Amino acid sequence: MTEAERYDAVVIGNGEGGKYLAWDMAQAGQKVAVMERRWIGGSCPNINCLPSKNEIWSAGVAHTVAHAGEYGVVAGPVSVDMKTVVARKRAMVESLVAFHLERYEATGAELVMGNARLVAPGTIQVALNDGGMRRLATEKLFLNLGTHATIPPVPGLAETRPLTHIEALELDRLPAHLIVLGGGYVGLELAQAYRRFGSRVTVVDRGPRLLKREDEDVSDEVRLILEAEGVEVLLSAEVANVEGRSAGSVRVTVRTPDGSRMIEGTDILVAAGRTPNTRGIGLEEAGVALTDPGTIKVNDRLETTAKDVWAIGECAGSPQFTHASLDDFRIIRDNLDGGDRTTTGRLMPYCMFIDPPLARIGMSEAQARANGMDLRVVKLPMKAVLRTRTTSQTAGFMKALVDPQDRIAGFTMIGSEAGEVMAVVQAAMLGGLSYSVLRDAVLAHPTMAEGLNALFGNVAKR
Template structure:
């Protein structure tokens, strides 16, 4: 092994927050290295956010083509060539990787491809992908370890070699019958996309409803939308055993409210949550404590229990979104410069890219009730927004929560362009504006955001 090399900063993992921090520190003149096992730029541009939305967009195009007649457009038979869908996604990923490599070169941050393990506090041993090892000693150490798809301990499931989101994004064929385990973000996005590509889809969810963290009316609307597209939903259903092999022939034995059944499919996709990549790399030996769920224990400045060591993103228990990892970078960056930024009370935007998409910012009704917060609730069906008359995309609704001081507590929308409309409300919330500012704003016609005028006109009057 070579002698130890000293760095001002070492980042393990090249995901969103870690790479931006490395680039920032390197540009500030600090000797900085990033250790990455495989995915240059992290999971988002390679195997997660952007690739999945790329293929979801292709599925949306297939849906539009199939509906062309509704819009007066005559087409021939519509078919999907999965090899071309896959190639389009791969081309995008290649471009993103090239962008990241350019950024490393431009900033001066060193990218080291290999597997990292902590052997002492602030000391990292790297088994290089190309062979050999290096030992890095860091004045400041940043852990950007990410998470991986969880595979529940269901008898026969691991042996069936199920798809996770990684393998699902590399399919160059169309599954005849895809069985999806999980009714959360990943499961629902993939289920709808592959239904639109032409697969038969069955979603198995152990809870009584989909998207369990959302309000019940949101879950019902998602269920209605997916069932209208021919997706089979099995709720309050436990998977007892899996037999066979995914990609060939798989049988899922389930316990439903109507009794035990067997679902036969060709492929099975596991979308049952995430597990932090924190085990077996020497964290405990370096004095870095974990929570009971295996995440790195941090304070509100993202400092770990070890000196001069920080954690970023999902491995630190931050909300599992790329945009939250980016904000983790900002928190650490500013505090390193003498600031006092915190992760407490951050406003987290949520967006599920089903079609129509679901977006939420701030409190839901259920969260407000759980916290004992009194809120006035306004609701508006998406079909009431005139823009939908021009697009025929009228599914869903908007909902807002307003407090006694006329401040917006939360906003939820399931409907066309929900993520973009949410950003308007989020901006108003960040500015502390009363809801009347959006009620009375002059918003361009005909846009989806224009619906905010009508939504906030429906806010009930103050009681008493």
């Protein structure tokens, strides 16, 4: 048996939180190794956040050019070269991978490419990608395992070789008719993007509305935006079976309240949630327990059921956002240094990058009502924000929740630059400021953020 190499810390998975933790500890003089099967830098710069936003931006350019005449700009017929779209995205990914390799070199953290498996508490065996085996022993272990796309157990679906977001972002051809299974954030972003590239797109969701985590008025507005661009949305549709082969001909049979229906397309994309990468890597050998959904069981300090083992990001049940994983890193880093930070009560913003985008922080109206909270709800259509009149981007609205102490409990926006406007509200929430601060703030005119004056001006006084 190979003798174990000794390390102060080992990180399995080099997602956002894991890599920053490794770099931080290595720069502090500790001997640190990071295990990674495939993606240098993690999924975000390679196959998720940044590649999707890159191609979504290309789709937005195509949409702008196609509608240039509405702004008095005469342009010829629009054609999209998907090979160039993908090449642009790949060039970005390559530059990000190079950046990450430079960071590993600069910090002294060792990147080990291979499949890691726990064989005993504090002991990891790695089957190296280039052949051979290594065994590492560590004082501290950090699990940053991530997730993968869930393929629902629908008869015939797996046999069609469906696209996930990974393959969809590598398509250098334009699907004639893309069928998207799932009305969540990833599915809707890609649905709109491919519609703008020129595909016919049908979104199928078994729920009565899109984006079930959001308020009903948010779901309805997003549906209207997509349908206005020609995306077909089929709700309350349970997929019964799938036939054919993606990238050729696929037939999806769905059951709806009005009876069965067959949808014929050329490609099928599955965007039906994520499954934690926690099976088959020996967590039980280290005494690491899982929850029923398969995430690693942790406390609010991200400590697992095993001594000196922590979990980071999606595999720990943290929200499935890169910025959540980064905050997990901060919590663990500070606590290792004697702090007492937890995940309890942290504000978690997020954006969905359709156009116009959706941004939310804090509670939704539905969550507040379900908890019996006494909140004031105010809403402002984006057409009331004068900046939208200059851009003709009037779709959407702002909505805020204000508690009895005049603090902002939640904010949602569908509209141009929603993520940037949300950050203003987040700063006020983090500071515990009264809504009146934003109501009365001198905000530059004409900007999207200026709408916050009017939005909070609608709050009824107690």
